Amino acid sequence: MNGIEQVNAMPPQEFLAAFGDVAEHSPWVAREAASFRPFAGREAMIASFAHALRAANRDAQLNLIRAHPDLATRAKLTQDSSKEQAGAGLDSLSPDEFARFTALNTRYRERFGFPFIFAVKGATRHMILESFEARIGNAPEKEFETALEQVCRIFRFRLEDRVSP
Template sequence: MNLADVNALSPTAFVDAFGDIAEHTPWVAEVAAIARPFATREAMVDAFQAALARAPRRDQEALVRAHPDLAGKAALAPDSRKEQAGAGLGTLTSEELERFTDLNARYRERFGIPFILAVKGATKFQILEAFSARIGGGREEEFLTALAQVMRIIRFRLEERVDG
């Protein structure tokens, strides 16, 4: 889709087209739509990221918690499935899957949120390295890191859907 098409969408059509960008949290698209017309794709990305950054903490937390565990068994949204498969998480050995499962559980127990990493372009080894590096961090630091990673995911997904 090109930017002219994006700008021409009704508010409802915009949310229909982009309501899943932030892990099936349509309010992000609803808020971003207010910033139209977008002069550039970068301005569109900025609008989505600003919507998340300015949201009340409870809404940010709900969005973070809506993300699936990496290499988990939950049903994934199409974008998440594609991103995780691209990082090799669909072809883990049983030992690797066990390690991801253990790290996911420990991370959720420690921080109360899923481990979030924008996996596009990463390998399973890089993801495990990030997991190990972040699991010892502080609660607020990890929440802010999770939000930053969600913003990266939003960028990647919009760049994939909207022509530059």
């Protein structure tokens, strides 16, 4: 785990190598966040990642959201996504639970045009399913905003795992 002093001292390519995967398949977020260095602390670093996402245009935001995998999928996941989904028990679903997630993923994608985003760290599969059921009825703009909020939570969890306070 790096301290903030080490993070601030990293050359740009080293920073990108260390944090370019915090935003799912979207290293541009880390590249933009790096421009706010030196960070006063880990919270400032987390805020810089969120700011980079929020300052991007809608197409870039949508592409980042679409880069996330469906929850409980059997597709190849990034190391972070695999660990996070396993922590929520999504790697050990019963056949009925897997079928329910698959059906919800399909309905959600058809309705919104992007995958359901939920920062699963610390959540149970039941909490995730409840949120899925509640959010699938949201208006598209509200759900887009909720997806961005969840992406920012994912940034927080991933950076807290990599950078000491």
